Amino acid sequence: MIASVRGQVRHVGLDNVVVEVGGVGLLVHTTPATAADCRTGTEVTLETSMVVREESLTLYGFPGQDAKALFEQVQTVSGVGPRLALAMLSVHAPDAVRRAIAQGDLVALTKVPGIGRKSAERLVLELKDRILALGVDSADLATRPTPEAAGEADAAQVRAALEGLGWSVKQSTDAVSTVTSSPDAPRDVSGILRAALRELGR
Structure with missing residues (x-):
């Protein structure tokens, strides 16, 4: 697995760069901003993630971990x-x-x-x-929602997820309301969703 590359930039594309390492040019896919920071002929170090597919090995590069x-x-x-x-x-x-x-x-x-x-x-x-x-x-x-706002946002996400799974607006709303009004209601999205699914399955 190639975790990073360091070498001379041989080519800069819109969303990729070619870095020469040990005489081999490696094509590294990047964001446009990262590519724009590279200059042909200069040395660059990129942290990389290799994606292995049956028909290809693809490198993605980033300026930091x-x-x-x-x-x-x-x-x-x-x-x-x-x-x-x-x-x-x-x-x-x-x-x-x-x-x-x-x-x-x-x-x-x-x-x-x-x-x-x-x-x-x-x-x-x-x-x-x-x-x-x-x-x-x-x-x-400082920009994180208050607990009350965060709780309502979580409930809204779960309602939308349930509707996406095929339940009606009323069924989703009723199930989430039942779960969140419980004294021992879960405090995270995944917990609310699991409890709502159990409620709907009754």
Whole structure:
């Protein structure tokens, strides 16, 4: 597995660079911003993630470990491949992606080409707890919703997810209301969703 590359830039494209390493030119796919920072004839170091397919080996490059880690993390979500993960980092900085997921900001996530509302909801549902567990930048804490607003945002995400799975608006609303009004109601999106599914299955 190629974890990083360092060498002379031989070619700069719109969203890729060719880096010569040991006499071999490696094509590395990047965001347009990363490619724009490279200059032909200069040396560059990129953190890389290799995606192995039956018919190809593809390198994706990043200026630092932070972007690389997020690139790999979002691909753990069903339906998110390397191209879509790279598109997310082309539109938003890593911290902005994490903040959008942590806060359930579907508007920010759907600004990425290829991500619709359902895909955005899936990203939030599957990654929010992990993003929050890792912590967010202190500057983001000031923009985090109040517990009340966050709770309603979580409930709204679960209602939308249930409707996407085929339940009616009323069924989804009733199930979420029953779950969230319980004294021992779960406090995270995945927990609310699991409890609502159990409620609907009765």
